[in-house]
Amino acid sequence: MDLTRLTALALDCVAYGDGNVGVMPGLTVLGRSEKSDLEAYVYEPVLCLILQGSKRVSIGEQDVEVLPGNALLVSHDLPVLSRITRASAAEPYLALILTLDLSLMRGLRDMVGHDPVSGRSLTVSAA
DSSP states (O other): OOOOHHHHHHHHHTSSSSEEEEEEEEEEEEEEEEOOOEEEHHHHEEEEEEEEEEEEEETEEEEEEEEETEEEOOOEEEEEEEEEEEEOSSOOEEEEEEEEOOOHHHHHHHHOOOOOSOOSEEEEOOO
């Protein structure tokens, strides 16, 4: 997947500093110009597309490095440890975060049938 256009649009959104920028309801651009310390979070159900930079996310024994072009899928509220591992002022960490509506997702699952890929709460794959 070519992320060039999405990355340019995301850079425009965060051009005035680090932080989260709400583009529209349910869609956020996250930009960080520095690596971060290990921090504890509770991730809500989201689909997160990494555009630039990288981060490490841990839940229990599962530890994943999320790279540009990877999508991180979180299926329910989930306590994690996370840190941004690659970011700079010249090439900030950038991610598009789409909040998932679980009731809508369950309805779609019921309509198309249920074929679970894995029992994991957090999954990373190429976008």
